Amino acid sequence: MKYKSQKIALVYFAVAMGLFAIQVLGGLLAGWIYVSPNTLSELLPFNIVRMLHTNSLVVWLLLGFFGAAYFLIPEESEREIHSEKLAYLQLLILVVGTLGVVVTYVFNLFEGHWLLGKEGREFIEQPKWVKAGIVVAALIFLYNISMTVLKGKKTAITNILLLGLWGLALLFLFSFYNPHNLALDKMYWWYIVHLWVEGTWELVMASILAYLMLKLTGVDREVVEKWLYVIVAAALFSGILGTGHHYYFIGTPGYWQWIGSIFSSLEVVPFFAMMAFAFVMVWKGRRDHPNKAALLWSLGCGTLAFFGAGVWGFLHTLHGVNYYTHGTQITAAHGHLAFYGAYVCLNLAIISYALPVLRNRDPYNQVLNMASFWMMTSGMVFMTFVLTFAGTVQTHMQRVLGEYFMDVQDSVELFYYMRFGAGLVVVLGAILFIYSMAVPRKEIIEAGSAETPAE
């Protein structure tokens, strides 16, 4: 660790890992409710479990991004973070907000209250006071990292990272605008949900991946930067108008069907480029970096993001297809592999890389870490296949033959059992990952295997 303020990242990653555990356990519970629908139906209804599952995912991924920014910006800018105090204050606000959200959701407090009650728009259900807190925390964060970058060295990696983080914070402001017209509500809602994961988050992903490739493979910075610019251009070119693939049948004009279909089909391009980037860098790289686990997660990130976000996204992005598949288990299959591949793997990659550095150790517990990659990945890929089959059967029975929803659900029950099994493997993998990161035991896998030491 070259700069002492990088230490901030450690706390962010720790909180992120805590929420990661809650998220996958919530997912496991939700998966069980699919199998046995009356489980906890009075105490903790499915809609609340699902809300906790998705919200904790988003929050821990964001905390991971913040941690990654605090970790890599000092190294890139070659100076300490502007204010450590502000960074911890930001985390405190976010933790209080998160606890407030959980308590409000679980006990359904202040229902309907304009300031304290939950707002009921998927993913942005947070009560208004929490939203305000998020904005304050985001402002603190942006101020803190922007000051650091402005005073220090500017690199393509920090520029793109800042662009992505500023963009995602500004887009969140749309969560305060809630039109009464349901079609308009959804239109603006996608400004956050879509333009986050298929726009600004991709910029964050590309820049963190570029940083990891730079460190792990030792390829020249100019080469990495050229790739980075091409990826970012492709992401913004396709992703912004790709928002149209959410405007097919929600009351927006019909021309969105073509704009959405064409531009969102191209969204596969940046994900393919990121996968190609990761592999080409590893092939070209001369450095034999000892942190094999971080490399595995990075390559896994590019590959699984390409399949989950790219291929599984394209599967149902054309409006003629989406007319039938909309909101079936096909969507769930895509959502799981896309988030896992693109953003979960990315966070786990930077955590795997950063934690040994932050704790001033050689890479540790690499075998456990890599085992956790294969457990989580095989569990998630199996879940994706299972849900894709379930979704195909569901689409045919429900949308083509027109059978009743609950009858169709009974027919795909077997898939839900298998999904629960796959989820269990993912949870075990996640616990193994957290353990391998939190409890260092063995310092190096095999002595002398690395020729170039880690930095």
Added chain:
Amino acid sequence: MSQADSTHPPGALPGELMMWVLIISELLVFGAGLLAFMGVRLTDPVGFAEAQSHLHRTGAALNTGVLVTSGYLAARAYLWRGVGARPKARLALAGAAALGVVFLIIKGAEYADKAAQGIAWDTHPFFTFYYLLTGFHAAHVVAGVVLLLLVAWKDAPRNIEAGAQFWHMVDLVWVLLFPVIYLLG
């Protein structure tokens, strides 16, 4: 071309990499749009032919000439700049931009005429594609005019090259749109 080529080391990509990325992306989008147009046309050839008869083929043919001439001027500008004829190059870029504006005026007249006939984007699937494709293209012409004026002002050879690259793409897209939308019977 020989003077211009000498500015690039042998084997190197002529022009800006990012501009090529943009050009390929644009061609993919317009190509996909044209494919979709022809696909939907198969489902209703009679309706598409009827809708097409409302278009101004002469105006569009004229516009093709305007845009290709404009592209020629942009290419000349780059060559002239390469041999140090800066005022001449700037004049050619201004001329190219002016022809871009002429294109927009003719196109605007065509849109106004459609509106007067009560034709809108949802009158027929043909017109959905007509407005989407030519509308997106016209937006690129606007961007191109701004870009040409910008590189006439900041007239480094690299800049003029990038501007001309973009402008040729706008040209090329029109040359693809014109036969498929206006002429294909």
